[in-house]
Amino acid sequence: MTKTYVRGTWQQSRAFSPAVITQGGRTVWFAGHTGQKDSEGKSLAGDFEAQTYQTFRNIEATLKEAGATLKDIVTVTVFLTDPRHTTRMTEIRAEIFGSDFPASAAITVTGFADPTMLIEIQGVAVVD
Known part of the structure; x- marks a missing residue:
């Protein structure tokens, strides 16, 4: 599988690629993942940074089961309850x-099924 990143210009400062081109490989579509609890079940309510890191850890675990890694992600859609968190999400x-950033969209929502959730990420990975 080959992967080519269209780097863009200003997009690099926002940690996303305007396009990622893949050829060959197996596609993994991963559902929305959240991180309102840590791996021990402790609530991360109100802690956007902790929820974001936990969300990526949860995605990583799912991708591992599918034979993929975070580096195989080609696109994500990020849902946030507060647009003021967009810059911190970009830094993380x-x-x-x-x-090598995935293509991405960030969308502000009014809420999630669990009111303690501050972020949800879904996406697509392509694996050799």
């Missing part, structure tokens, strides 16, 4: 993905 995403 840059930390996680380095310079």
